[in-house]
Amino acid sequence: MKLGDAMCGRFTLYADPDFLEDYFDLENGHNLxxxxxxxxxxxxxILSIVQGKKGLRAGYMKWGLIPHxxxxxxxxxxxxxxxSETLHEKRSFKGLLGKRHCVIVANGFFEWKKTDVGKQPYYIKNKNDDLLIFAGLWDxxxxxxxxxxxxxxxxxTTEANEMMRDLHHRMPVILDKGKCNWWLQQANWTEDLLEEEFxxxxxxxxxxxxxxxxxVNSPKHDSVECIKELI
Incomplete structure (x- = not known):
């Protein structure tokens, strides 16, 4: 990963556990x-979801892949x-495609915009306040x-949409809820299918x-102040 491509380096999750259990129909939601x-x-x-034996299971994974x-x-x-464009080429990821898919749950994420007086943090979220579901791989x-x-x-990550381009040239791969289960089923993907559908x-x-x-610039600060809009 090139340093210039790094993004989605901070995000939030403040959804209620009962809501998450119902939203994803988690088989272990009562322990969440x-x-x-x-x-x-x-x-x-970070809270991640994988395909379990009977349904979806949630648990915590370290954010930052350590290949086996x-x-x-x-x-x-x-x-x-x-x-996402080079997963098939990289040793760290190509063996995980079709085998170790996960999704990471968020309410929103941060990005920093360069200005004349330094970098200004921005919060990005779903317009209707729905969850954001990031596609991921695990090991x-x-x-x-x-x-x-x-x-x-x-x-x-993938290329930025029009709104994000003003902040960064990359953005997380965000899945519609309807495609979440499909991603987690870990079928035999082709590059064309991944690009077209996900x-x-x-x-x-x-x-x-x-x-x-x-x-929000410092990870030591973890309070609702981090997402309050500047007026």
Whole structure:
């Protein structure tokens, strides 16, 4: 992942656990613990959903993929995002396609716009306040020294839609709810099918953005202040 392609480096999730259980019809929803988060940062645990034996299962994965073949955890901070256009070419991702799909749940995400007086953070969300469902891939890494297992994931990105272009040239791959289950079924994908059905930019008309307080710049700040619109 090139540094210039990095994006979706912070996001939020403050939806009610009962709502999430019903929204995704989770098979383990009764055990789900979700604390409101307004400034989720790379390498932190993030709520992810996978296909279970009977239905969808939710749990926490480390944000930043650690390939199963990696020597150590250092990959994690470098692989929070993965370009959808080159998944089939990269060793870290091509073996996960069709095998280890996940979705990452968010209420919104942040991006920073360059201005004459520095970078201004913006909050991006669904216009109707619905959840955003990011397409992702996951892997399991085992520390050979102590046997510790870490399940980690990456958020897929695509080219920016018209609204996002003013902020960044990339954006997360956002799935309609109707395609969430399809993505998680982990069928034998072709590049054409992935591009046509999943990797197109989410429509601008379904999204909105506004500037927010610069307290979000530091991951130490995790409160509702991070998403309050600047007037």
């Amino acid at each position: 613990e979700v604390e409101p988060r307004y400034n989720i940062a790379p390498t932190q645990p 073949w990696a020597k150590d955890e250092s990959f994690s901070s470098k692989m929070i995002n993965a370009r 399991r890494w085992v520390n050979k020294e102590n046997g510790e297992q870490i399940v980690s994931c990456t958020v897929l 990797f197109k930019p989410f429509p601008s008309e379904k999204m909105m953005t506004f500037p927010v307080n610069k307290v």
